[in-house]
Amino acid sequence: MREKILRFWYALPMSGEAKQIACSRICALFSPELLQHLSSIAKRQPSGIYIAGGTVRDLILGRTPADVDLTVACHARAWAGELARLTGGAFVELGREEDAARVVWRDEVIDFSSFRAGAVSIDQELTKRDLTVNALGLEIDPLVAGSGCDEDTEFAVIDPVGGLDDLAAGLIRVCSKQALPDDPLRMLRVFRFAATLAFDIDPDALTEVRLHRERIAKVAAERIAHELDLIMATERAYPAFVQMAATGLLFELLPELRAGIGMEQPASHHLDVFDHLLETLHQMERIQNNPGRYFAGNGAIMASWIRQDNHCRQLKWAALFHDVGKPTTFGINEDKGGRITFYNHDLQGADIFMRIAGRLRWSRADTQAVAALVAAHMRPFFLANNQRQGILSLKACLRLVRKVGEDLPGLFMLAMADALAGKGEGSPEEIEQEVAGLFERLLQVHEEHVKPVRAAPPLLTGRDLIRDLGLEPGPLFRTILDGVEEARMEHRISTRKQALELAARYAEVKFKTPNSEL
Numbered sequence: 374m375r376e377k378i379l380r381f382w383y384a385l386p387m388s389g390e391a392k393q394i395a396c397s398r399i400c401a402l403f404s405p406e407l408l409q410h411l412s413s414i415a416k417r418q419p420s421g422i423y424i425a426g427g428t429v430r431d432l433i434l435g436r437t438p439a440d441v442d443l444t445v446a447c448h449a450r451a452w453a454g455e456l457a458r459l460t461g462g463a464f465v466e467l468g469r470e471e472d473a474a475r476v477v478w479r480d481e482v483i484d485f486s487s488f489r490a491g492a493v494s495i496d497q498e499l500t501k502r503d504l505t506v507n508a509l510g511l512e513i514d515p516l517v518a519g520s521g522c523d524e525d526t527e528f529a530v531i532d533p534v535g536g537l538d539d540l541a542a543g544l545i546r547v548c549s550k551q552a553l554p555d556d557p558l559r560m561l562r563v564f565r566f567a568a569t570l571a572f573d574i575d576p577d578a579l580t581e582v583r584l585h586r587e588r589i590a591k592v593a594a595e596r597i598a599h600e601l602d603l604i605m606a607t608e609r610a611y612p613a614f615v616q617m618a619a620t621g622l623l624f625e626l627l628p629e630l631r632a633g634i635g636m637e638q639p640a641s642h643h644l645d646v647f648d649h650l651l652e653t654l655h656q657m658e659r660i661q662n663n664p665g666r667y668f669a670g671n672g673a674i675m676a677s678w679i680r681q682d683n684h685c686r687q688l689k690w691a692a693l694f695h696d697v698g699k700p701t702t703f704g705i706n707e708d709k710g711g712r713i714t715f716y717n718h719d720l721q722g723a724d725i726f727m728r729i730a731g732r733l734r735w736s737r738a739d740t741q742a743v744a745a746l747v748a749a750h751m752r753p754f755f756l757a758n759n760q761r762q763g764i765l766s767l768k769a770c771l772r773l774v775r776k777v778g779e780d781l782p783g784l785f786m787l788a789m790a791d792a793l794a795g796k797g798e799g800s801p802e803e804i805e806q807e808v809a810g811l812f813e814r815l816l817q818v819h820e821e822h823v824k825p826v827r828a829a830p831p832l833l834t835g836r837d838l839i840r841d842l843g844l845e846p847g848p849l850f851r852t853i854l855d856g857v858e859e860a861r862m863e864h865r866i867s868t869r870k871q872a873l874e875l876a877a878r879y880a881e882v883k884f885k886t887p888n889s890e891l
Contacts, residue, residue: 392530392537394432396522399424399513402441407481408517410459414452415517421446422517423495425486426502429509429530433540434570440475440482444498444510449485450474456483496533503559504566505536505546546575553581557588561600564617568607574616583620590625597626598733605686608662611655614693618651629725630693632700639713640799646699650692652794657692659793660786661685667789668809671782671816678782687739688783691746692790694729698722698747723748742780746787749777753788757807760814770818771862775855781819785812822862832872833857841873844880853879 400408402424415422425444432438445452450466453474457464462478472487492498499508510531516522530537534548545567553559560582567574589597604613617623624631633646642649661679665672679685698721704714723744730740752773759765777784785808792804801807833854838844844853853876860866860875 392433392532393527394429394511394530396516396526396528398432399511399516399528400522402428402438404479404481407456407460407478407483410456411517412519413459414455415514417455418448418452419446420514421495421512422452422514423510423512423531425495425499425510426507429511430506430536430540433509433530433537440484442484442486444486444488444495447472447487449487453483453485456485495531499531499533500548501552501555502548503552503556503562505534505539505548506566506570506572507536508532508534508548509536543570543572544575545570545572545578547578547581550581553585554588557585558592558596558600560585560589560622561597561604564613564622565600565604565607567616568604568609568613571609579616579620582622586620586622586625589622594732594734598735601626601733602686605689608658610689611651611658614654615651618647627729629697629729633696636700636703637713638699638795639797641797642795642800643797644794646696649794650694650696653692653695653790654689656790656793657689657786660790661688664786667805668785668812671809671812674816675782675786678780679786683739683742684783687742688746688786690739690743691750691783691787694722694726694743695719695747695750695787695791696722697725697729701725719748719751745777745780746784749773749784750787750791752777753785753808753811754791757801757804757811760807760811761801765814767818767822767863768859770815771822771859774815774819774823775859775862781812781815785809785815822864826858826862831858832861832866832869833876837869837873838876838880842877842880849880 403411411422423444424441426442428438428440428442443452449472453476454464456462456476457478460476460478462476462481465475465477467473467475467484467486474485476483476485488495488498489501492501495510495512499510502508511528512531513528515526516528535546539546545563547553547559547563563574563578563582566572604610607613614623617626618630630647630650633650636646638644638646638649644652660667660675663672664675664679668675679688696715696718698718699715702715702718702721704716706712706714726747727740727744730743756765756769756773759769774781788808789805792800792808831854835846835850835854838850838853839846844850856879857866857872857876861872866872866875
């Protein structure tokens with residue numbers, strides 16, 4: 374990443390000490406119609422319109438900005454409202470207290486904001502921003518006024534706090550001592566941009582985060598969750614979370630993780646609970662970057678699963694939280710020589726995670742997906758242990774395949790990351806090969822036993838249970854039908870008559886012993 378940035382950097386033409394960006398590159402950000410509308414509005418609004426922030430940064434880095442950030446001296450919402458009216462685009466207010474708004478028209482997204490409180494010039498406005506690499510501007514009055522530009526025209530980058538040098542150096546710095554107190558969410562943006570750009574963080578910025586970390590409690594949960602998700606969506610979430618922990622910010626956000634610091638684990642682990650969680654996240658990022666290295670022959674299956682929906686991000690959250698239940702389930706088994714135990718930490722961890730997700734206002738889909746992975750993360754190891762002892766049954770394989778469903782690749786990547794992060798003397802030899810081999814076995818079970826049954830008409834339905842067995846509809850139906858389907862997958866039954874006989878036995882058992890497992 375650093376080499377790429379330097380290539381773009383030195384490719385930019387220079388004029389004195391100022392970096393120049395070709396007008397043609399700036400003009401390419403707008404459709405001709407949109408530029409004409411901005412020109413029309415500029416005639417009725419106060420002069421002074423600038424491209425600022427991330428848009429300028431992305432232009433310098435040779436990237437195509439996702440949207441365009443425009444800054445005006447005042448009346449930003451008036452600018453946006455007029456543009457929305459002229460284009461027929463959607464108008465969206467941004468922030469409750471800021472004079473800012475967004476216009477979405479066709480495939481173009483334009484954000485407007487006024488100078489921050491007290492700023493009377495673009496230099497002062499940029500100085501009040503969060504990070505130096507985001508405190509860059511371009512005055513585009515000539516472009517807007519003329520609705521176009523000459524081929525050789527260039528615009529000088531406005532850089533009051535040294536953002537250009539920091540871009541060249543690959544460094545994240547805060548604009549001022551007041552940057553983080555003004556908006557504590559900016560502390561998370563320090564780590565987010567370091568992860569996104571693969572930049573180093575200035576030691577002074579880390580000191581500022583450490584100093585102001587408690588202020589994060591004032592920030593809305595939704596804003597915090599959004600920044601954390603953006604970090605997790607990068608390929609450098611692990612170093613970001615390590616540095617957040619070093620400043621103490623991580624424990625202000627996720628205090629449940631603190632209990633794992635210094636907590637000893639069984640001989641299969643070489644790290645305490647907290648460092649193991651971080652290392653599992655580290656290993657997860659390595660697996661996601663090259664799944665075929667860890668699951669030979671099945672890398673394409675893993676990669677396909679990662680690309681779907683929000684799986685990449687959800688899986689990394691599961692890695693970070695998979696053992697969050699250990700501190701509350703810590704125990705010593707004196708009958709086994711004082712062995713450390715964490716009985717049911719997987720289920721307890723899922724419950725703890727659900728509370729964390731609720732506090733952060735996570736979506737229901739994300740919450741359920743991550744909680745399910747945390748709750749099931751020990752299942753592959755239980756099966757691997759059975760396989761090691763030569764007692765792995767088809768029923769056990771079927772139950773895991775049916776329970777996890779399409780998320781089986783995710784569960785086994787989590788198991789692989791967990792195994793790679795636990796390298797104590799008591800860790801089973803070749804555990805990674807066992808995990809990969811077990812995944813291969815479960816794929817085979819799915820193809821040979823699950824898929825054919827799911828593709829065929831069911832042997833029984835709820836109507837059959839009512840008509841032939843006289844049962845009343847209720848939760849018992851699902852239990853019976855699942856049991857019949859499982860028996861068919863095991864090839865223990867194959868006809869409707871056999872299915873009815875089995876269903877009748879299941880119903881009788883349940884009525885006599887309601888808590889029994891079929």
